[in-house]
Amino acid sequence: MEPFYAPLFEALLKHVAEAPVGFHVPGHHSGQAMNLDLPVNEQTAHPSEYFHKIMQLDVTELSTTDDLHHPEASIQEAQQLAAKTFGADETYFLVGGSTSGNLALLLTLCEPDDIVIVQRNVHKSVLNGLRLSGAKAVFLSPRIDKETGLALVPTLGQVEDALASYPEAKAVFLSNPNYYGMGVSLSSYVEAAHRYNVPILVDEAHGAHYGFHEAFPNSSLSEGVDAVVQSAHKTLPTLTMGALLHVQGNRIPLNSLRESLAMIQSSSPSFPILASIDISRAMIDTLGPTLFDQSLRAVGSFRSWLRNQGTTLCEAQYDADTASVLQVDPLRVVLYDSSGQRSGFELQKLLEQHGCFAEMADPIYVVLVFGIQTSMQDINKLQQAIETISNSSRGTEQWPKGLDQHSMTDGFEWTSVQPVSFKKTAFKNKAIQRIPIQLAEGRLSAEMITPYPPGIAILYPGEKITAVMVNYIQYLSDAGAKFQGAIDPSLATISIFAEKADLPT
Numbered sequence: 250m251e252p253f254y255a256p257l258f259e260a261l262l263k264h265v266a267e268a269p270v271g272f273h274v275p276g277h278h279s280g281q282a283m284n285l286d287l288p289v290n291e292q293t294a295h296p297s298e299y300f301h302k303i304m305q306l307d308v309t310e311l312s313t314t315d316d317l318h319h320p321e322a323s324i325q326e327a328q329q330l331a332a333k334t335f336g337a338d339e340t341y342f343l344v345g346g347s348t349s350g351n352l353a354l355l356l357t358l359c360e361p362d363d364i365v366i367v368q369r370n371v372h373k374s375v376l377n378g379l380r381l382s383g384a385k386a387v388f389l390s391p392r393i394d395k396e397t398g399l400a401l402v403p404t405l406g407q408v409e410d411a412l413a414s415y416p417e418a419k420a421v422f423l424s425n426p427n428y429y430g431m432g433v434s435l436s437s438y439v440e441a442a443h444r445y446n447v448p449i450l451v452d453e454a455h456g457a458h459y460g461f462h463e464a465f466p467n468s469s470l471s472e473g474v475d476a477v478v479q480s481a482h483k484t485l486p487t488l489t490m491g492a493l494l495h496v497q498g499n500r501i502p503l504n505s506l507r508e509s510l511a512m513i514q515s516s517s518p519s520f521p522i523l524a525s526i527d528i529s530r531a532m533i534d535t536l537g538p539t540l541f542d543q544s545l546r547a548v549g550s551f552r553s554w555l556r557n558q559g560t561t562l563c564e565a566q567y568d569a570d571t572a573s574v575l576q577v578d579p580l581r582v583v584l585y586d587s588s589g590q591r592s593g594f595e596l597q598k599l600l601e602q603h604g605c606f607a608e609m610a611d612p613i614y615v616v617l618v619f620g621i622q623t624s625m626q627d628i629n630k631l632q633q634a635i636e637t638i639s640n641s642s643r644g645t646e647q648w649p650k651g652l653d654q655h656s657m658t659d660g661f662e663w664t665s666v667q668p669v670s671f672k673k674t675a676f677k678n679k680a681i682q683r684i685p686i687q688l689a690e691g692r693l694s695a696e697m698i699t700p701y702p703p704g705i706a707i708l709y710p711g712e713k714i715t716a717v718m719v720n721y722i723q724y725l726s727d728a729g730a731k732f733q734g735a736i737d738p739s740l741a742t743i744s745i746f747a748e749k750a751d752l753p754t
């Protein structure tokens with residue numbers, strides 16, 4: 250077993266041990282500012298009880314710490330160690346989640362009007378990166394699993410065709426695995442992109458743990474992608490917002506990438522977040538695959554209980570075509586009510602009533618993420634909840650009213666015939682109107698519509714609203730989906746770009 254060594258964490262501890270007097274930001278001064286008498290009631294803990302220790306680590310750029318935007322000491326060493334562990338040439342710590350990595354990559358590679366080949370069902374941060382850079386997207390429809398309606402990366406053939414049509418593309422941008430833990434091997438996609446000397450970028454937000462246990466799929470870095478973004482905070486023991494951007498090869502201009510990262514991220518990044526990324530890497534180095542053993546055992550035991558118990562809640566089954574290429578994350582369980590009586594949103598609520606909080610839900614499925622160190626006690630609680638829900642759900646009203654996710658998404662027109670411009674000026678001076686969603690077919694959306702989670706924008710500003718999309722939005726809304734950033738959260742109305750005929754003369 251390698252010794253536990255986290256240089257950034259150690260630098261912070263050393264600084265604290267010297268008990269320095271700080272005449273610098275942040276304003277809490279190592280937590281001192283919180284040590285005041287507060288009239289908290291009996292149920293409320295004094296904030297310093299929780300924050301005191303973490304605030305000691307929450308320092309600024311000092312000679313004893315380092316500077317994320319100009320790393321020369323502990324951050325530099327921590328990033329170099331991470332690059333070695335994850336198999337990258339260069340690794341950058343991110344304090345703005347994978348969001349900041351996706352934005353920075355697109356800003357680095359694209360000038361206005363440059364073309365990027367993009368899987369359409371990407372996280373909104375990728376679309377926002379296109380908007381910030383003013384690039385043009387050649388969108389590719391995802392491959393849809395016929396059994397579940399869940400979306401994977403586009404097929405290799407789609408990517409090859411797009412590369413043949415747009416060999417001048419600045420990048421191919423894919424998202425793998427998806428929120429449900431479903432992914433494919435990317436090595437053939439890498440070969441295809443590199444045949445044209447086009448870099449391939451992967452949003453691997455949900456796969457920071459990939460490659461670190463034989464039960465997990467390979468990481469996309471090990472399959473040769475040029476740049477990868479990973480939300481370390483999603484699947485490793487990292488504080489929320491802690492993420493990683495890895496680069497290999499010579500297709501990504503590093504100076505420009507550093508400049509983009511400095512534009513996108515705070516000039517005062519959080520040291521507790523940075524140190525927690527360093528600690529996660531050190532835990533992987535020290536413990537190796539055993540870091541994940543307990544959770545894998547727990548989830549294995551849960552899966553066999555689920556299969557043998559005959560509850561109405563079952564794990565999603567994929568069609569044979571998908572199954573032949575699918576690589577699943579064993580630490581995610583995608584559940585649905587096989588009796589068709591409970592939507593995914595309802596299952597999520599019921600689980601919460603029994604003290605079990607799921608990662609996300611959609612109209613059909615609920616997604617459980619098993620973190621590192623999930624215990625058998627956690628599993629017992631989950632099993633009890635499922636048993637109770639399963640027993641009580643028998644005989645309730647049929648849901649979701651004969652519709653399944655696949656029939657709803659089947660007619661999505663997600664492949665762009667022409668590259669789509671994300672330049673700000675594309676809709677400059679266009680008047681915006683709000684209209685009932687039922688009347689929106691054929692109009693151009695003036696807002697981004699993003700069910701959250703999973704955060705995949707189903708409409709972007711300027712996208713034509715099809716009849717299928719109108720139905721899908723109503724379906725999601727009826728089922729209880731939340732839409733992040735929608736001007737009318739109920740989605741009874743939507744903003745569209747007005748046409749001449751709409752405007753008063």
Ligand SMILES: Cc1ncc(COP(=O)(O)O)c(C=O)c1O
Pocket residue numbers: 345346347348349372374424428452454455480490492702703704
């Ligand atoms: C596929 C995907 N990419 C990127 C992100 C953004 O990640 P973060 O929350 O780390 O910014 C998410 C968030 O859920 C995601 O699901």
